[in-house]
Amino acid sequence: MSADQTIRDVLKRYDVPYEGNVWQVQSARVIKHAALEQVAASAGIRFDLPTILRNERDEAVMLVAGTLGDVREWSIGEALVNVNYRVSGKQAAYVYAMAEKRAKDRVILKLVQLHGLAYSEDEADDFKQGGQDKAQATARPPAMSVDHMLHEIAECPDEAALAALKADHTFRLGYKEADELSQQRIKQALAKAAEECAA
Known part of the structure; x- marks a missing residue:
């Protein structure tokens, strides 16, 4: 089944129109944040209170966990002004709201089995529907954060999943953009996961 058809089927299941x-x-397939909120409400996804991992004037990083039935997922949301969250003119920066949106949207996508098939519009400024035409030539899926990469590595159930993760564009981009210490942490996590899969 194609990614588009899978997305259509999931949205239809929760009474959210694709169009x-x-x-x-x-x-990259992009879904509106409001549509993902509708999916969460319709599906009955419950969120825990977020855990603030970093709080600065221009940066927020938080962990959000959610539950759908017996399935529990978590993700990291991050927003850093002028790095992965653009603010123009006199517009106020709402880094906590953006970090929360990103984390919740990632959890929703995981819980409804769309993670890796679609992104939330809040993942990158170029994903915004209003900027879609301009973005067509320049947009790329966002790089995974280091924390997100380490979580995904730890969650790999087997060698095939680990290989697929390493081949993922957002994973490779995140590794490339990470600092040297973070790259070492990622390499160590990959080596440990490979050993565990082989055992």
């Missing part, structure tokens, strides 16, 4: 809520930027 007007999903678009494509290059090869």
Whole structure:
């Protein structure tokens, strides 16, 4: 089944229309944040209170966990002004709200089995529907954060999943953009996961 059809089926299951809520930027399929909130409400996803991991004037990083039935997922949301969250003119920066949106949207996508098939519009400024035409030539899926990469490595159930993760564009981009110490942490986590899969 194609990614588009899977997205259509999942949205239909939760009474959220595909048209007007999903678009494509290059090869990335993007879903509106409001549509993901509708999916969460319709599905009965419950969120824990977020855990603040970093709180600065221009940066927020938080961990959000959610539950759908017996399934529990968590993710990291991050926003750093002028790095992965652009603010223009006199617009106020709401880093906590953006970090929360990103984390919740990632958890929703995981819980409804769309993680890796689609991104939330809040993952990158170029994903915004209003900037879609301009973004067509320049947008790319966002790089995974280091914390997100380490979580995904730890969650790999077997060698095939580990290989697929290493081949993922957002994973490779996140590794490339990480500092040297973070790259070492990622290499160590990959080596440990490979050993555990082989055992």
